[in-house]
Amino acid sequence: MPHKLPALPYDYSALEPHIDTRTMGVHHDKHHAAYVSNLNKALEGYPDLQEQSAIQLLQGLDSVPEEIRGAVRNNGGGHVAHSMFWSCMKPKGGGEPKGSLAKAVDESFGSFAGFKDTFTKAAAALFGSGWTWLCLNAKGELVVTTTPGHDHPMFQGLAPLLVLDVWEHAYYLKFENRRPDYITEWWNVVDWDFVSANMTAVQVGAGLQHVADWATGTWGKLEDGWAKLVGG
Numbered sequence: 175m176p177h178k179l180p181a182l183p184y185d186y187s188a189l190e191p192h193i194d195t196r197t198m199g200v201h202h203d204k205h206h207a208a209y210v211s212n213l214n215k216a217l218e219g220y221p222d223l224q225e226q227s228a229i230q231l232l233q234g235l236d237s238v239p240e241e242i243r244g245a246v247r248n249n250g251g252g253h254v255a256h257s258m259f260w261s262c263m264k265p266k267g268g269g270e271p272k273g274s275l276a277k278a279v280d281e282s283f284g285s286f287a288g289f290k291d292t293f294t295k296a297a298a299a300l301f302g303s304g305w306t307w308l309c310l311n312a313k314g315e316l317v318v319t320t321t322p323g324h325d326h327p328m329f330q331g332l333a334p335l336l337v338l339d340v341w342e343h344a345y346y347l348k349f350e351n352r353r354p355d356y357i358t359e360w361w362n363v364v365d366w367d368f369v370s371a372n373m374t375a376v377q378v379g380a381g382l383q384h385v386a387d388w389a390t391g392t393w394g395k396l397e398d399g400w401a402k403l404v405g406g
C-alpha cells in the first residue's frame with residue numbers, strides 16, 4: 175500500500191493568528207504531500223520496502239539500496255517529521271506542561287522558562303533547513319536537539335516528544351526572514367497534552383515504536399498516515 179498524506183487534525187485556519195491559513199495549506203498540501211509522493215516514487219520497483227512503514231524505513235536505512243537511500247532518508251524523514259509536527263500543535267494550545275512532564279522539564283532545564291529559552295535558541299541558531307526537537311535520551315532525561323534536512327533524532331539515539339519545523343517554508347509567507355518571530359508565535363499553539371502522552375508512552379514502552387503505537391490508537395483522525403508510519 176502506498177504511503178498516504180495524513181489529514182490535518184484541524185482546519186487550515188485553526189492556528190490563526192499565530193500560524194496563518196495560507197502557510198498551513200501550502201505546507202501540508204504541497205510540501206508534505208510532495209514528500210509522500212516522492213517517497214512512493216523512490217520505492218517503485220522495491221516491493222519488499224513498500225511493505226515497511228516510514229519509521230521502519232528510517233530505522234533500517236543502512237539496508238535500503240544505495241541508489242534510493244538518499245531519497246528515502248529525505249522524503250521518508252520529511253513524511254515522519256511533518257506527521258508528528260501537525261500533532262504537536264492545536265488551536266488554543268500553548269501555556270505550560272503539567273504533571274510529570276512539568277516535573278521532568280524542571281529537573282532537566284531548571285524551569286519551564288529555562289527549557290523554552292534553550293529550545294528557542296537552538297531553533298533560531300539552526301543553520302539552513304532542519305528541525306528542533308525535545309527528546310528523551312536513553313537515561314530518561316529530557317534533551318533539546320536539532321537535525322539537518324529531514325533527519326530524525328532516532329539517528330542520535332533519541333525518542334522525540336515535540337518537534338518544530340524551522341525550514342523557511344514553515345514561516346516565510348507570513349514572517350519572511352524573521353524566524354525568531356515565528357518561533358515566538360509557535361509557542362502559543364503547542365499541544366502539551368500530546369507531548370505529555372508521548373513521554374508517558376516512551377517511558378512505559380520501548381521508545382519510538384511505542385510512540386507510534388500510541389499515536390495509532392489515539393489519533394483516529396490521522397489513522398491512514400499513522401497506520402502507515404507504524405506499518406499497520
Ligand code: MN
Binds near residue numbers: 205339344
Ligand atoms: Mn515543513
